[in-house]
Amino acid sequence: MTMHYAARMKLVKPSAIRELLKLGEDPSIISFGGGYPDPSLFPTDGLAESYRSTITEHGRTALQYSASSGLRRLREQVAARVANDGTACDPDQVLILQGAQQGLDLVGKMLIDSGDTVLTENPTFLGALVAFNPYQPRYHAIAMDGDGIDTDAVDAFFRGGGRAKFLYTVPDFQNPTGVTMSLARRQRLVELARTHDFIILEDSPYRDVRFQGPAIPTLLSLDTDGRVIHLGSFSKILAPGLRLGWAVAPQPVIDKLTLLKLAADTQCSTLNMLATSRFLDAHDIEAQIARIRDIYRGKRDLMLAMLRAHFPQSVEFTEPNGGLFTWLTFPAGFDTAQFMAEQAVPLAKVAYVPGATFFPTDGPCNHARFSFSTQSDEAIEAGVARLGALLRKTL
DSSP states (O other): OOOOOGGGGGGOOOOHHHHHHHHSTTTEEEEEEOOOOOOOOSOHHHHHHHHHHHHHHHHHHHHHOHHHHHHHHHHHHHHHHHHTTTOOOOOGEEEEEEHHHHHHHHHHHHHOOOEEEEEEESSOOOHHHHHHHGGOOOEEEEEETTTEEEEEHHHHHHTTTOOOOOOOOOOSTTTTOOOOHHHHHHHHHHHHHHHOOEEEEEEOOOTTTOOOOOOOOOOOHHSSSSEEEEEEEEETTTTTGGEEEEEEEHHHHHHHHHHHHHHHSSSSSHHHHHHHHHHHSSEEEEEEEEHHHHHHHHHHHHHHHHHHHHHHHHHHHHSSSSSSEEEEEOOOOOOOOHIIIIIIIIIEEEOOGGGGGGGSSSSOSSEEEOOOOOHHHHHHHHHHEEEEHHHHHHO
16 A cells, blocks of 8 residues: 655654654763763652542543643642743733643644744754654754854844744843843844834743843743743653643634644653642752752763863853753864764764754764763763774864
8 A cells, every 4th residue: 555645744754853862772881972961869758649649539520521722720820830930921912832842843834835034143052953854844043152043143034035924032141152132132132023023932941940140031021012932841850751841822822822732742741740849849849950950950960071071172152041951062073973983882882862963954964962961970980081092083
């Protein structure tokens, strides 16, 4: 039988990251590749208590269907967190998602017609490209620097006659670079959205994982006319296995996204929503976040110190104020994918993510994303030292 797939399936391809990281499945390999939280930081005791009491006291409700928009109490709790972060928020402006990743898919489905232009940072989160690609957009990638996306280049795109449905950004501790957008750039970007009439999709799953410096206002909090759709997640502050995130936007937008969610999966798990809500009522989530910050700050400090000590000076890297990643730039012409396959994995037993896959269009081959979140201190020290010894022979 011949299966006649839709044309969009040509753009649905295996993740380059997953294919490359198959090289690192050997348990003896130290992997700086996965962008996962440290499982030792999951509040397992508190979540176990929350699940037990939810089943015992509310089993019939917990195992039943519920609203596509999410449980009212959990939406109230998310709205309160958003309000504490600078944006007055009604629970009806909140949609509970299967992680923030579902928000990327639903927004793509809601906004992108085939051939529409989407603006992204360059590089950008691979998961967003995976979510948007089936809707057949064109990408226009905007360069970044240490203050985030180049807003002058955004302005120039529109003043030159460009048109885009929306701009996608990870403003806090960006995946993959770890860069944070400055307040001035955020203010300018919101002004440009108003001037040139486009939507901003603000993806901020790492926002609470700040190690140093004051929090910078969200794009959502700077928006005065409903142009920002904000995505957040419990994956980095509780556990990704809960598969719970949220979207915040004007209610008409949330209503549209809720209809799309109903078509996609009906709802998030009632049990997971109830147990998470119960955890938030019974436990100090800010204490949990503070613990996460302390541990990741130490891991980041160690990785950066090891990079300085062991890598050639020709290799540059970002120094993130939060999140899970640092972004390495090697000399022009150096191929990080080839080096990983031919030397890093077989000789040093170390894996990372080559950077080319994060560029929406063809990107340079001399970048890499290193995650410091899941490895022990000993593994960070050993892995960076091994790579450094190889690189000093190569560069």
